[in-house]
Amino acid sequence: MKDLLSKAAQASPAWKSAGATVRFVLTEPGVEIALDPQGQETDATPTHVLSISWPELCDIAEGRRSFLRSLTSQRFTAHGPVLQTVAFGQALATFELDH
Numbered sequence: 001m002k003d004l005l006s007k008a009a010q011a012s013p014a015w016k017s018a019g020a021t022v023r024f025v026l027t028e029p030g031v032e033i034a035l036d037p038q039g040q041e042t043d044a045t046p047t048h049v050l051s052i053s054w055p056e057l058c059d060i061a062e063g064r065r066s067f068l069r070s071l072t073s074q075r076f077t078a079h080g081p082v083l084q085t086v087a088f089g090q091a092l093a094t095f096e097l098d099h
Helices: 001-012 011-016 053-063 067-072 083-092
Strands: 022-026 031-035 048-052 077-079
Touching: 001 011, 001 031, 011 083, 022 053, 048 053, 048 083, 053 067, 053 083, 067 083
Parallel strands: 022 048
Antiparallel strands: 022 031, 048 077
């Protein structure tokens, strides 16, 4: 799962453009990974923390839900600068997550 997320971020120009270091706290199945703006796993202090289930993340990546709609519906939590949160959130819709 960590590899899928990292590879999806590395392949996404939108992820790189967002410039965020994000700690993903996947509530289902209970996995954490921090990714830098290049999509590499990192130990650096994240600019954002995203607590989300894997199924919800897949729904966003596959276009079944939008990041903003899911955020305003409180389907997950995101902490960090708002505009950059929107930028990396939109990048999630470009992820190829073969699960």
